[in-house]
Amino acid sequence: YTEMSSHVSVPLPLPYCHLCRTLMLMFLLVYATHIDPTLGSIANIIIPMVIALAMFGIDAISSEIEDPFGDDPNDFELMPVIHRIEMEVLLILSAGQHPDISHDFVWVSAPEEYAFVDRFLVHQSNLSFIQDTLGLDVAEAE
Numbered sequence: 001y002t003e004m005s006s007h008v009s010v011p012l013p014l015p016y017c018h019l020c021r022t023l024m025l026m027f028l029l030v031y032a033t034h035i036d037p038t039l040g041s042i043a044n045i046i047i048p049m050v051i052a053l054a055m056f057g058i059d060a061i062s063s064e065i066e067d068p069f070g071d072d073p074n075d076f077e078l079m080p081v082i083h084r085i086e087m088e089v090l091l092i093l094s095a096g097q098h099p100d101i102s103h104d105f106v107w108v109s110a111p112e113e114y115a116f117v118d119r120f121l122v123h124q125s126n127l128s129f130i131q132d133t134l135g136l137d138v139a140e141a142e
Contacts, residue, residue, distance in 0.1 A: 017063070024055050079110075079117040086121035109137045 028048065035044050068076050094102035107119040108130055122130055130136055 021059065024059065028052050028055070077116055079114055083117045083120075090121060106138050111136065 028051070031051070032048055035048070037044065064072075064074065069078055090102055090105060093099070093105075104124050105121050106124060106127060108122045108127070110117050110119050111134070127138070131138075
């Protein structure tokens with residue numbers, strides 16, 4: 001969790017993005033001036049086009065996957081993973097030496113915008129805050 005949080009909370013610096021794009025554009029402009037015209041159309045047209053396509057494609061992919069934990073269609077779905085972890089934690093708590101600890105947690109109905117999860121595990125001490133702030137209801141236990 002700490003590594004995911006650090007990846008999300010440390011954004012890619014904007015000057016770095018501009019520097020990469022500027023250097024890529026400069027390379028493509030300078031590369032075209034240093035090609036020998038006697039090598040033909042493959043070396044003068046096709047190879048620079050393939051290089052430009054590859055470099056701009058890598059740039060587009062890197063900007064697309066810059067934040068893999070967001071709400072975009074190609075981002076990771078973290079809610080199902082968190083839900084499975086919550087279920088495992090509750091199972092471990094109920095099967096341990098102090099099974100009464102599991103009664104300190106309740107399931108809270110998730111908001112409608114969470115398409116992949118229908119409820120969350122919440123400690124009793126946070127229940128009133130969740131209900132007052134977010135307006136969520138206690139869900140039925142399994």
